[in-house]
Amino acid sequence: DQQVKQNSPSLSVQEGRISILNCDYTNSMFDYFLWYKKYPAEGPTFLISISSIKDKNEDGRFTVFLNKSAKHLSLHIVPSQPGDSAVYFCAASGNGGSNYKLTFGKGTLLTVNP
Amino acid sequence: EPEVTQTPSHQVTQMGQEVILRCVPISNHLYFYWYRQILGQKVEFLVSFYNNEISEKSEIFDDQFSVERPDGSNFTLKIRSTKLEDSAMYFCASSRNPIKIPSYNEQFFGPGTRLTVL
Numbered sequence: 001d002q003q004v005k006q007n008s009p010s011l012s013v014q015e016g017r018i019s020i021l022n023c024d025y026t027n028s029m030f031d032y033f034l035w036y037k038k039y040p041a042e043g044p045t046f047l048i049s050i051s052s053i054k055d056k057n058e059d060g061r062f063t064v065f066l067n068k069s070a071k072h073l074s075l076h077i078v079p080s081q082p083g084d085s086a087v088y089f090c091a092a093s094g095n096g097g098s099n100y101k102l103t104f105g106k107g108t109l110l111t112v113n114p
Numbered sequence: 115e116p117e118v119t120q121t122p123s124h125q126v127t128q129m130g131q132e133v134i135l136r137c138v139p140i141s142n143h144l145y146f147y148w149y150r151q152i153l154g155q156k157v158e159f160l161v162s163f164y165n166n167e168i169s170e171k172s173e174i175f176d177d178q179f180s181v182e183r184p185d186g187s188n189f190t191l192k193i194r195s196t197k198l199e200d201s202a203m204y205f206c207a208s209s210r211n212p213i214k215i216p217s218y219n220e221q222f223f224g225p226g227t228r229l230t231v232l
Contacts, residue, residue, distance in 0.1 A: 032219055034219075034220065034221075036223075041225075041226075042225055042226070043118070043120075043205050043207075043223035043224050043225045043226050044157065044205070044223045045223070046220050046221070046222055046223075049219075049220055089157065091157075093219055099170065100145060100162060100169070100170075100209070100219050101147070101159040101162055101170055101172070102147075102149075102157075102159060102221060103159070104156050104157040104158075105156070106155075106156050107156075
């Protein structure tokens with residue numbers, strides 16, 4: 001039951017260029033979306049989030065875009081740096097009640113080459 | 115910057131033994147979570163905890179699992195009788211209070227405890 005899908009297991013980008021990581025979801029009840037970065041043997045690190053009432057959120061080099069009608073979100077990293085190399089997870093949570101659990105995608109391994 | 119801490123970093127146990135994984139959430143956070151990641155698989159939700167009781171649990175979180183906040187700072191996950199398939203990385207997370215503001219569901223994760231069941 002893949003409610004959150006990251007269809008690209010890996011992405012390779014040159015330093016200084018844009019990295020675009022994609023995520024699709026199937027559950028229309030999701031209303032809050034987050035991106036996490038993870039290095040091996042560490043916990044996920046929160047990067048940026050977006051509420052379903054917005055279509056864009058920007059924080060420094062990171063921008064998340066949300067297309068609700070397509071149930072699609074993307075993370076843009078500009079410019080990409082070698083230190084950005086990690087696994088990136090998309091996560092989503094539902095609305096109201098006590099449903100704050102995060103549902104994660106399988107992750108995309110980003111490699112930024114110098 | 116405040117962070118979530120977890121101990122131990124690695125726990126090896128024999129099948130059938132009890133283990134307790136410990137977490138110290140960020141001090142002003144009110145919601146606490148346990149997730150796990152089996153090698154090569156997705157991060158999966160186990161349980162959430164708020165106001166000294168379980169808020170939500172997944173089908174993975176059966177009677178062998180329990181959580182507790184024994185004092186004002188620690189949050190523990192106990193597995194009563196470990197099975198081989200419990201081998202995984204266990205992550206604790208905390209967030210402020212998503213009931214009030216959705217952005218308060220930004221969950222901050224600890225470094226994890228690698229549990230190996232032999």
